[in-house]
Amino acid sequence: MNVKKSFEKLIKTAKEFLKNSKGKYGEIRIEEYCGSNISIIGKEVEDVKSSENLGGCCRALYSNGWGFVSFNDINDTVKYFIEAEEQSKCIRSKKIELADAPVVKDSDIIKTADSPDKYNLSDKFDICAKYSSILKKNKKLQTSSVRYRDTIKKTLLLTSNGSEIYSETAFCGIACSAMARDGSNIQSGYFTQGDYQGFKKNILGLEDRCKIIGERAVRLLSAEPVKPGKYVIIIDPVLCGVFAHEAFGHLSEADFIYENPNMKKIMKLGRKFGGDNLNIIDDPTMPNLAGSYKYDSEGVKSKKTFLIKNGILTGRLHSRETASKLKEKTTGNSRAISFGFPPIVRMSNTYIDNGKNTFNEMIESAEYGIYAKGALGGMTNTEMFTFSSEEAFLIENGKITKPLRDVILSGNVFETLKNIDMIGDDLKHHGGLGGCGKGGQSPLPVTDGGPHIRIKDVIIGGK
Amino acid sequence: MENKYCLESLEKELRKKCDAFEICYSDSHNSGIGFENNKLFSMENNYSSGLGIRLVKNGKIGFSFTTNPEKIKETVGYAIESSKYGERALFELPCRRNKKREVKTYDENVEKIDLKKRISFGKQIIRQINSEIPDLNISLGFSKTIDNFVLINSNGVRLEDKSSEYSFGITLLSVNEKKGLLDISESKSRANIITDEEIGGMIKTLKTRYNKANKTAKIKQGAYPAIFNKYSVGILYSCFLAAINGKTFQKGISPLSDKINKKIIDSRITMRDNPFIDYMSGSAEFDAEGLPAYEKPLIEKGVFKNFIFDLKTASLVNKKSTANAARSFASQPQPSFTNITVDAGETDYSKMISDIDEGILIEQAIGAGQSNTLAGDFSVNIDLGYLIKNGKISGRVKDCMIAGNVYDLFNDIKCLSKDLFYKSSMITPAVCFNKINVAV
Numbered sequence: 001m002n003v004k005k006s007f008e009k010l011i012k013t014a015k016e017f018l019k020n021s022k023g024k025y026g027e028i029r030i031e032e033y034c035g036s037n038i039s040i041i042g043k044e045v046e047d048v049k050s051s052e053n054l055g056g057c058c059r060a061l062y063s064n065g066w067g068f069v070s071f072n073d074i075n076d077t078v079k080y081f082i083e084a085e086e087q088s089k090c091i092r093s094k095k096i097e098l099a100d101a102p103v104v105k106d107s108d109i110i111k112t113a114d115s116p117d118k119y120n121l122s123d124k125f126d127i128c129a130k131y132s133s134i135l136k137k138n139k140k141l142q143t144s145s146v147r148y149r150d151t152i153k154k155t156l157l158l159t160s161n162g163s164e165i166y167s168e169t170a171f172c173g174i175a176c177s178a179m180a181r182d183g184s185n186i187q188s189g190y191f192t193q194g195d196y197q198g199f200k201k202n203i204l205g206l207e208d209r210c211k212i213i214g215e216r217a218v219r220l221l222s223a224e225p226v227k228p229g230k231y232v233i234i235i236d237p238v239l240c241g242v243f244a245h246e247a248f249g250h251l252s253e254a255d256f257i258y259e260n261p262n263m264k265k266i267m268k269l270g271r272k273f274g275g276d277n278l279n280i281i282d283d284p285t286m287p288n289l290a291g292s293y294k295y296d297s298e299g300v301k302s303k304k305t306f307l308i309k310n311g312i313l314t315g316r317l318h319s320r321e322t323a324s325k326l327k328e329k330t331t332g333n334s335r336a337i338s339f340g341f342p343p344i345v346r347m348s349n350t351y352i353d354n355g356k357n358t359f360n361e362m363i364e365s366a367e368y369g370i371y372a373k374g375a376l377g378g379m380t381n382t383e384m385f386t387f388s389s390e391e392a393f394l395i396e397n398g399k400i401t402k403p404l405r406d407v408i409l410s411g412n413v414f415e416t417l418k419n420i421d422m423i424g425d426d427l428k429h430h431g432g433l434g435g436c437g438k439g440g441q442s443p444l445p446v447t448d449g450g451p452h453i454r455i456k457d458v459i460i461g462g463k
Numbered sequence: 464m465e466n467k468y469c470l471e472s473l474e475k476e477l478r479k480k481c482d483a484f485e486i487c488y489s490d491s492h493n494s495g496i497g498f499e500n501n502k503l504f505s506m507e508n509n510y511s512s513g514l515g516i517r518l519v520k521n522g523k524i525g526f527s528f529t530t531n532p533e534k535i536k537e538t539v540g541y542a543i544e545s546s547k548y549g550e551r552a553l554f555e556l557p558c559r560r561n562k563k564r565e566v567k568t569y570d571e572n573v574e575k576i577d578l579k580k581r582i583s584f585g586k587q588i589i590r591q592i593n594s595e596i597p598d599l600n601i602s603l604g605f606s607k608t609i610d611n612f613v614l615i616n617s618n619g620v621r622l623e624d625k626s627s628e629y630s631f632g633i634t635l636l637s638v639n640e641k642k643g644l645l646d647i648s649e650s651k652s653r654a655n656i657i658t659d660e661e662i663g664g665m666i667k668t669l670k671t672r673y674n675k676a677n678k679t680a681k682i683k684q685g686a687y688p689a690i691f692n693k694y695s696v697g698i699l700y701s702c703f704l705a706a707i708n709g710k711t712f713q714k715g716i717s718p719l720s721d722k723i724n725k726k727i728i729d730s731r732i733t734m735r736d737n738p739f740i741d742y743m744s745g746s747a748e749f750d751a752e753g754l755p756a757y758e759k760p761l762i763e764k765g766v767f768k769n770f771i772f773d774l775k776t777a778s779l780v781n782k783k784s785t786a787n788a789a790r791s792f793a794s795q796p797q798p799s800f801t802n803i804t805v806d807a808g809e810t811d812y813s814k815m816i817s818d819i820d821e822g823i824l825i826e827q828a829i830g831a832g833q834s835n836t837l838a839g840d841f842s843v844n845i846d847l848g849y850l851i852k853n854g855k856i857s858g859r860v861k862d863c864m865i866a867g868n869v870y871d872l873f874n875d876i877k878c879l880s881k882d883l884f885y886k887s888s889m890i891t892p893a894v895c896f897n898k899i900n901v902a903v
Contacts, residue, residue: 038548041714048548049528050527051527051528068508069508070507070508070509070510084508091505092503094504184870187835228684260638262639377833379830379833380829384846384861384862385829387833388842408864459844459862
């Protein structure tokens with residue numbers, strides 16, 4: 001409990017100060033984190049570093065608007081809180097109420113016995129170097145990369161309601177990529193994993209996966225480029241997770257809806273969005289996944305939220321402010337990536353739940369379609385989305401026939417949700433070094449999850 | 464904050480402990496006001512400071528950083544530990560050198576401006592737009608940043624630089640159950656004050672773009688002439704820039720590896736890296752390793768001229784740094800572009816549009832960077848694009864993708880606009896291509 005011990009006096013003053021504040025709400029967050037980064041790209045060690053960070057932030061709602069101050073010099077926390085309140089006082093245009101949240105005095109430790117701080121830098125470096133050398137053994141690869149990151153983070157949250165929450169997390173993750181090239185045809189293989197399940201679970205034993213991505217990148221060089229058009233597609237759990245997150249998850253973040261009457265109409269609870277077999281869930285309470293936590297950055301206890309149940313819109317993700325405005329219950333989804341930012345509405349572990357179909361049924365059902373696996377990226381503007389798959393195959397008459405490359409899927413979120421016509425029974429959750437980006441806060445640790453699913457009429461772009 | 468890190472005693476300690484070192488300190492103060500959903504929503508103040516140490520010990524590079532002045536000692540230890548695993552340093556840190564030219568990167572008026580006084584202007588903008596176009600959710604924000612950057616190395620470099628940045632951004636969001644979602648933005652960011660008149664001009668442009676996009680149009684799958692203007696042409700340039708970055712070359716994955724002094728695209732394209740444009744956001748007199756910055760051609764009349772390098776990347780391929788190092792205190796230097804300028808063409812922008820029988824104008828796209836960018840491929844969903852029919856913009860096209868390869872496209876240019884447009888650290892004409900593939 002370092003943060004607590006070393007700053008006991010500061011915390012006592014801050015608590016006293018929050019208690020006496022005349023504003024509607026105030027919070028102080030102090031964070032201390034340390035960690036290591038390793039990055040080996042091609043032949044060179046680009047980065048091996050450990051670092052120590054300290055900082056805090058104050059957020060104040062005096063009456064009608066938010067003031068926020070972030071800083072490194074935590075000895076002046078009280079001064080910064082006054083500054084945040086002064087800012088808040090300048091805002092008079094908007095009435096803000098906060099949904100009730102119980103006063104909590106608790107701690108939340110998301111750290112296994114096998115935490116990355118039990119290992120020294122040379123252990124971490126040696127493993128990365130080993131994976132890098134496996135990739136480099138494949139002489140057909142042009143270049144490769146191995147990136148490792150761990151962060152041990154201690155956070156203390158104090159609110160003017162009297163909540164006091166100490167949390168400690170130990171994240172570690174790795175990402176490996178391989179790149180093969182033939183003239184202007186460049187192909188890559190990639191995998192990443194990372195969460196709070198410890199070093200052995202996330203970092204060790206990945207030799208085979210390194211080999212596989214290298215071979216895949218080389219194999220993709222001879223794949224045929226995809227022909228543009230509309231296809232029936234079957235996507236694997238990784239892509240399905242990206243779809244759940246990008247295509248639907250962002251739409252269910254209430255900060256996008258709560259002050260927009262037209263959006264409220266479109267996202268009306270009870271509206272049918274997909275087939276009876278479609279369930280989309282956000283659940284920060286699953287143990288030790290990358291998007292897991294017990295309390296959000298406003299001190300609200302996290303819970304499992306059904307966003308879509310049996311195809312019907314049943315819930316959305318809230319901060320205390322959006323919940324109050326929409327007269328719905330808080331969900332504990334107000335998260336800040338670090339002390340440099342105020343909390344905003346975010347996802348946690350988001351997934352499409354299992355259905356009844358098997359993978360084989362889906363492939364067999366497609367006369368002419370595409371089986372797409374893995375995700376190199378994904379983006380949405382809330383209404384439309386694009387994802388690039390890592391690997392894809394043509395399906396002809398219910399059989400996987402030949403490999404395709406450069407498959408980028410795109411579509412309209414609302415239509416695509418309706419077009420999910422088969423849902424598999426092999427749900428998986430994926431964390432990793434990447435994460436979610438919103439409002440300049442990136443990468444926030446989350447997991448995306450899902451089983452294999454089949455979607456009709458997806459647009460595939462191509463030359 | 465600077466003295467909290469006791470730079471002098473740190474320097475002394477590092478002199479004892481390693482062969483060479485570089486200390487990078489920065490502190491910045493950013494503040495902003497934000498309107499969301501037509502109302503003033505928040506005010507922010509962000510103070511951040513930190514220190515990075517890069518050193519060479521036993522010939523190898525180590526690095527660490529901290530934001531906690533009480534952990535300086537540990538940070539030196541981490542940097543030394545890191546050097547055990549680091550690459551051999553094949554370069555020397557530079558000595559103190561004179562700048563080649565002066566360029567303005569700081570304006571005291573930005574430091575002095577009180578953002579609280581911008582609140583009423585923000586309200587006025589929202590009122591005015593709302594009175595003309597109902598049913599919009601408008602977000603807008605003003606922000607300013609003052610940055611102090613100190614770079615000290617063991618060979619005598621001692622740079623202190625103060626820079627300012629002032630930004631204004633506005634987004635109109637319209638949600639309609641039938642037409643869907645329309646999200647249009649204008650933004651500007653630079654080192655000196657953005658005047659109210661300029662902001663007025665941006666609002667006018669924004670309204671015009673909104674009104675054009677509010678009508679819908681349909682396009683069939685096929686190949687069409689396409690215009691990329693200042694909002695979108697950066698998507699295409701980013702493929703070239705990725706290939707021109709010395710890092711890509713050093714890793715052996717640049718498609719331009721063997722193309723220096725060879726013609727790669729249409730001879731009407733000249734692209735430069737120019738750090739000497741007053742108040743532009745990529746401008747600087749020195750790069751982040753203390754080398755004097757200079758202007759260089761990247762592509763000259765279609766011929767590829769230069770990769771860009773920092774010290775380390777250059778040393779690995781036996782080249783010289785092009786003074787293009789960029790970094791924050793928390794990271795080691797990397798090659799990075801300053802400002803990108805592309806020479807103008809000969810066609811009026813308005814004529815560029817009126818000359819097209821059937822084609823598209825692209826302004827915003829989603830999914831850039833997901834394709835085989837290094838090879839020059841792109842495949843993006845048109846977030847905001849317009850159908851041009853008989854020389855006129857007839858409405859917004861949606862739910863379609865465009866794809867192609869930038870090397871093919873830039874060898875098939877129809878024309879470049881006479882008009883030049885500024886967009887953050889880029890100056891460019893609009894570019895019209897003979898054909899691009901549209902998938903629906």
